[in-house]
Amino acid sequence: MVDLVAAASRSGRMRVTSDAAEAVLASEISLICVGTPSAPNGSQDLSAILRLAADLGRAMRGKSGGHVFVFRSTIAPGTVEEVIRPVVERESGKRDGEHFHLCFQPEFLREGTSIRDYDKPPFTIVGANHQAAVDKLRQLFGHLPCAFHTTSVKSAEMVKLCCNNFHALKITFANETARLCDAFGVDPFEVMGLICKDTQLNISSAYLKPGYAFGGSCLPKDLRATLYLAKQRDQELPMMAGILPSNRLHVERAVERVLATKKRSVGLIGLSFKTGTDDLRESPTVALAEQLIGKGLSLSVFDPEVHLSKLLGANKKFIEQHLPHIDTLIRARIDEVAAASEVLIVSLNDKAVFARLREVVRPDHVVIDLARIPESSAWPCRVEGLCW
Numbered sequence: 001m002v003d004l005v006a007a008a009s010r011s012g013r014m015r016v017t018s019d020a021a022e023a024v025l026a027s028e029i030s031l032i033c034v035g036t037p038s039a040p041n042g043s044q045d046l047s048a049i050l051r052l053a054a055d056l057g058r059a060m061r062g063k064s065g066g067h068v069f070v071f072r073s074t075i076a077p078g079t080v081e082e083v084i085r086p087v088v089e090r091e092s093g094k095r096d097g098e099h100f101h102l103c104f105q106p107e108f109l110r111e112g113t114s115i116r117d118y119d120k121p122p123f124t125i126v127g128a129n130h131q132a133a134v135d136k137l138r139q140l141f142g143h144l145p146c147a148f149h150t151t152s153v154k155s156a157e158m159v160k161l162c163c164n165n166f167h168a169l170k171i172t173f174a175n176e177t178a179r180l181c182d183a184f185g186v187d188p189f190e191v192m193g194l195i196c197k198d199t200q201l202n203i204s205s206a207y208l209k210p211g212y213a214f215g216g217s218c219l220p221k222d223l224r225a226t227l228y229l230a231k232q233r234d235q236e237l238p239m240m241a242g243i244l245p246s247n248r249l250h251v252e253r254a255v256e257r258v259l260a261t262k263k264r265s266v267g268l269i270g271l272s273f274k275t276g277t278d279d280l281r282e283s284p285t286v287a288l289a290e291q292l293i294g295k296g297l298s299l300s301v302f303d304p305e306v307h308l309s310k311l312l313g314a315n316k317k318f319i320e321q322h323l324p325h326i327d328t329l330i331r332a333r334i335d336e337v338a339a340a341s342e343v344l345i346v347s348l349n350d351k352a353v354f355a356r357l358r359e360v361v362r363p364d365h366v367v368i369d370l371a372r373i374p375e376s377s378a379w380p381c382r383v384e385g386l387c388w
C-alpha cells in the first residue's frame, strides 16, 4: 500500500489533504471509508462518519456543480438515507438526488490481501437512487474483472453486513464441525475438504433462498443426533444448537401472521414437508396446522400428494400423532378449501396449483405465501409473504 500510494502521489495523479472542502471542490466523486467501530452496546459508532458528513455537506454549500458521495464504510441498512442524508442536506442547504447523490458501494477487500482483492473483487455492488450516479461509478469501477450489480442503497448496505455474517457463519461451521470430528477421532480437514467438493448442494446457491422453515425426515433428525453426539463427548456446538430453535421461530412467525389477520378459518394448500412428496414427517406445515388448531381456528387442507389411505409406516404414525383428525381436514379439491377459508396458506410450490388457486380466490381472501408465488401482486386479493 505504502509503495502504491507513494507512486501515485509522485505521478501527480493523487493529492492528499485533510481539508474535506478542498477535496470535494476539486473532485467529482468522494469515496468515504472512515471507521465504523462497535459502540459498547454493539451498535455502530457513527461519530466519525457523521462528523465527516457534516464537513462534506458544508463543502457542498460552496460547490456549484454536482457531486457523488459514495459511502464504502460498512454501515447498517438505512444509515445513508435516514441518518447521513439529513446531515448532508442540512449542512449543504441542498438536496440528495438534485444537487448531489448519496450512494453506497460495499467494499469487499480483505486486510492483508487488499490490493489483490481491490483488483479482483467478487463483484461490484452499487446502491444508488439515480442512473447518473450509477454511470459515474461504472466509469470508475466498470473495468474491474467482475459483475457490476446495481440495487437500492439499503440493499447494498445490507449485502455487506450479510456477506460478513455469512463468512463468520462458514468459519464457525467449519470449526464446530472440527470440534465434533476431533471428539470422534475423525480428520476434520478430510471431512471439510470433501464437503467443499460438493458444488451442487453444499458450496452453491442451494438452500440459500428465503422461504419457510425446513422439516422432513432428515434435517431435524440428523441435527438432533449431531447435538446428542456432541453432548456425549462434552462438546458444545452453540451455532448448530441454535438452528432448530431458529427454525421454530419461523413457524411461529407464520402463526403470528395468520393471527394478525383476525380471521378464524384457514386453508392449507400443501401439508407435506416438500412439494411433490407425501412425506409429512416433521413437516413445518403440520407444525403450523397443530398450532392453529390449538388456537381454536378451523382448518381445511389440500395437498394433491397426500392420500391418507396410502400413508405408511413412520409417515402415517407421525401424522396420527400430530394431527389425529387429519381425515376430517383433508379436502379433495382446492376450491373446497378456498370456499371454506378466509385465509389461505400456500406452501406447495407448483405452477398448476398457483394457476388453479388464482381462479378460485375471492377479493376478501388473505393469502399467506410461503412458496413465493410468481406475479402474486396481480392477484385479486391480498397476498402476504412471510418476510417479503
Ligand SMILES: NC(=O)c1ccc[n+]([C@@H]2O[C@H](COP(=O)([O-])OP(=O)(O)OC[C@H]3O[C@@H](n4cnc5c(N)ncnc54)[C@H](O)[C@@H]3O)[C@@H](O)[C@H]2O)c1
Binding pocket: 033, 034, 035, 036, 048, 049, 051, 052, 072, 073, 074, 075, 107, 108, 109, 110, 111
Ligand atoms: N478493513 C477491511 O478490510 C475492511 C473491508 C471492508 C470494509 N471495511 C469497512 O471500512 C471502514 C473502514 O475500515 P478500516 O479497517 O479501514 O478502518 P480504520 O479505522 O483502520 O481506518 C479508518 C480511517 O478513517 C480515517 N478517518 C476517520 N475520520 C475521518 C475523517 N473525518 N476524515 C477523513 N478520514 C477520517 C481514520 O484516520 C482512519 O485512517 C469500516 O466501516 C469497515 O467496516 C473494512
